[in-house]
Amino acid sequence: MSYRKRTALALAAAVAAPAVLLTAPAAHAAVVDVDYECRTPIGPKGAVSPIDIKAVRNGGAYKLTMSFQKGVSSSPVELGKGAMNPSAVIELGGAETGEVRVSGPPNAAAVPAETPIKINDLSGTYTPKKSGKVTFTAGVLTIKALGTTTTCTPKNSPRPSLELDVTAAGGATGGGSSELPKTGPLDSATALGTLGGTVLLTGAAGVLWLTRRGGRTAG
Numbered sequence: 001m002s003y004r005k006r007t008a009l010a011l012a013a014a015v016a017a018p019a020v021l022l023t024a025p026a027a028h029a030a031v032v033d034v035d036y037e038c039r040t041p042i043g044p045k046g047a048v049s050p051i052d053i054k055a056v057r058n059g060g061a062y063k064l065t066m067s068f069q070k071g072v073s074s075s076p077v078e079l080g081k082g083a084m085n086p087s088a089v090i091e092l093g094g095a096e097t098g099e100v101r102v103s104g105p106p107n108a109a110a111v112p113a114e115t116p117i118k119i120n121d122l123s124g125t126y127t128p129k130k131s132g133k134v135t136f137t138a139g140v141l142t143i144k145a146l147g148t149t150t151t152c153t154p155k156n157s158p159r160p161s162l163e164l165d166v167t168a169a170g171g172a173t174g175g176g177s178s179e180l181p182k183t184g185p186l187d188s189a190t191a192l193g194t195l196g197g198t199v200l201l202t203g204a205a206g207v208l209w210l211t212r213r214g215g216r217t218a219g
Contacts, residue, residue, distance in 0.1 A: 028163045029054065034138045035156035036072045041148045046155075047072045047116065051138040053090060053161035060169050061127040064090060064136065066102050066161075071116025072141065072152055079111040079145050086119045089139035093160065095132025099139060100124050117143065128166040135160035 031050045038045045050069040055062040066088060087103040102124035111117055119141070128134065137160045141152040 030159075030161060031069070032138065032158050032161045033156075034154045034158045036141060036152040037155045038072060038141075038150055038152040040150045042076055045074065046152070049119075051158070051161055053136045053138070055126070055136070055162060055164060058125075061125050062166070064100055064102060064124050064126050066090060066122040066138065068119040068121075071118045074114050074116055075111065075145065076113055077146070078113050079107060079117070081108065081110050082106040084111065084117065084143060084145040086122060086141065086143050088122050088141040090124070090126075091137040091139045092126075093135040093137060094163070095166070096128065096130045096134050100126045100136075119143075128168045131166060131168045133163060134166050136162040 029052075031052045033048050034051045035048045036046055038047075047070065049072045052067040052069065054065045054067075056065075084107045085103075087101065089099040089101055092098045092100065102122035104120040104122040107117075107120070138154055138158055140154075143150040143152070
């Protein structure tokens with residue numbers, strides 16, 4: 001094979017790489033309205049809050065972030081800075097069942113009385129035990145403040161906020177999915193960049209193989 005033909009094939013492999021990115025499967029993520037029913041020290045309260053769950057892969061685990069776009073309860077008295085500590089659970093479904101506990105920092109500013117409490121982003125770590133499609137759904141929210149505990153439970157059976165393919169430890173050699181997830185706008189670029197690197201490395205290997213094959217033919 002001539003040098004010119006080998007060069008043309010190498011360029012074709014490099015140009016074809018972006019096309020693989022366009023067809024790579026993506027995880028499904030959505031902002032879901034969750035109707036919380038809260039049991040507070042002064043009686044029942046509740047509100048609907050859109051919930052967003054994102055996942056960023058870190059080695060064999062994922063960092064989950066649960067975001068609340070609206071407040072879900074209120075306090076009859078002002079909550080001073082650092083007085084409120086939120087936590088929640090994210091329910092797993094699909095290939096794996098169970099829950100992941102997530103928590104966040106105390107409120108950075110005072111919350112006025114009778115004002116919807118804005119929950120900071122809650123985060124936690126999820127390590128897959130099984131390979132396959134796993135769903136992530138908002139579960140019970142707990143707010144601790146001024147020595148009291150408020151428990152908010154979803155009453156509208158919300159649908160999952162996130163679904164992605166995961167691979168358990170050792171799953172890559174056992175037939176499990178090795179797809180890297182695209183889970184949301186914040187980490188899409190990272191996931192796509194990793195996929196792109198894989199494609200380009202494959203293209204480089206193809207160029208090397210063609211070069212060696214051409215050398216043997218010439219000899």
